[in-house]
Amino acid sequence: MPKKIEISHKTIIFTVFFLIFLSFLVAVKEIISWFFISFIIMSALKPSVDYLERHRWPRVLAILIDYVVIILFLVFTVSTIIPLLVTQTLHLAERLPVYLNLILPNININLTDFSREISSLGQNILQVSVGIFNNIIAGFTIMVITFYLLLERAKLKGYLTQFFGTASGEKIISVFNSVEERLGDWVRGQLTLLLSIGLITYIGLVLLNIPFALPLAIMAGLLEIIPTLGPILAAIPAIIVSLTVSSLHPMFVALFYFIIQQLENQIIVPLIMNKIVGIPPLVTILAILVGVKVGGLGGVVLAVPVMVTVETVFTRFFLIKDAIKKPAERYSNGN
Numbered sequence: 001m002p003k004k005i006e007i008s009h010k011t012i013i014f015t016v017f018f019l020i021f022l023s024f025l026v027a028v029k030e031i032i033s034w035f036f037i038s039f040i041i042m043s044a045l046k047p048s049v050d051y052l053e054r055h056r057w058p059r060v061l062a063i064l065i066d067y068v069v070i071i072l073f074l075v076f077t078v079s080t081i082i083p084l085l086v087t088q089t090l091h092l093a094e095r096l097p098v099y100l101n102l103i104l105p106n107i108n109i110n111l112t113d114f115s116r117e118i119s120s121l122g123q124n125i126l127q128v129s130v131g132i133f134n135n136i137i138a139g140f141t142i143m144v145i146t147f148y149l150l151l152e153r154a155k156l157k158g159y160l161t162q163f164f165g166t167a168s169g170e171k172i173i174s175v176f177n178s179v180e181e182r183l184g185d186w187v188r189g190q191l192t193l194l195l196s197i198g199l200i201t202y203i204g205l206v207l208l209n210i211p212f213a214l215p216l217a218i219m220a221g222l223l224e225i226i227p228t229l230g231p232i233l234a235a236i237p238a239i240i241v242s243l244t245v246s247s248l249h250p251m252f253v254a255l256f257y258f259i260i261q262q263l264e265n266q267i268i269v270p271l272i273m274n275k276i277v278g279i280p281p282l283v284t285i286l287a288i289l290v291g292v293k294v295g296g297l298g299g300v301v302l303a304v305p306v307m308v309t310v311e312t313v314f315t316r317f318f319l320i321k322d323a324i325k326k327p328a329e330r331y332s333n334g335n
Contacts, residue, residue: 038145040305043184049150063150085214092212175316182312183305194221196268197260204256208249210242225304227284231261283307
């Protein structure tokens with residue numbers, strides 16, 4: 001006789017409210033992403049703000065100094081690096097069929113069709129630029145949220161203990177501090193790693209007289225987010241381009257990227273990322289792939305920070321749970 005399954009009205013009500021909550025999250029996912037990006041920026045800037053505040057700078061002024069430095073860096077990048085990067089990237093894309101024909105002569109690439117694609121690429125870059133301009137409001141909103149997060153960060157413990165009580169507030173602030181510290185260390189470490197690898201690669205490619213050194217170097221820096229495979233993927237286009245210089249240059253370029261990888265593994269990463277407990281490379285790659293599927297380019301950027309946050313929250317939760325459980329076990333065994 002089949003069993004009769006009964007669903008209580010409480011289960012139905014819970015399911016309805018849970019689905020409403022999920023639909024609410026989907027509706028405000030953009031705002032949630034803004035807050036998470038603001039939290040990432042806040043975690044990265046907090047040490048410098050706290051440092052200035054400890055040296056008797058008003059916190060508001062300390063935050064504004066950090067903002068001025070960021071704005072000056074962005075202005076310098078947009079005015080000097082971006083135009084050169086766009087020009088070299090378009091020229092590299094135009095020459096790519098020639099390079100591929102040198103390596104794989106049996107592959108017939110229609111240069112007319114490819115040139116048409118390149119011209120549309122220029123239009124796409126213009127569309128992206130317009131899109132970036134249209135998203136200035138979002139960027140401004142994120143910076144405003146970050147400003148208030150930095151400003152109110154010192155009062156967070158008081159807010160949490162007042163709202164959740166002393167014991168629960170202390171646990172939450174402990175988890176929050178761990179996420180903030182680890183996420184901030186990761187962001188600062190990745191930025192430093194990106195800039196250092198990109199700069200070393202650019203200098204080396206210029207000395208080797210490799211064309212399109214800037215986009216190749218920026219590619220090498222950006223691919224640092226992918227562990228193990230990133231440096232290998234960055235070396236492939238540089239080796240292809242070096243074939244147009246001489247028959248020996250691919251060997252020099254491959255050797256150069258190998259030296260960079262060894263320098264990174266033995267010196268740069270241990271020096272920069274020494275405070276960070278690394279996530280396994282396979283987990284990082286899977287997180288990036290999921291990020292691409294869910295959110296495109298934005299998902300790639302946020303995939304690893306989300307993974308760092310989730311992993312830290314779970315780790316701290318179980319540590320706190322064990323810390324509460326062990327004294328209770330000792331008390332029960334003693335009695």
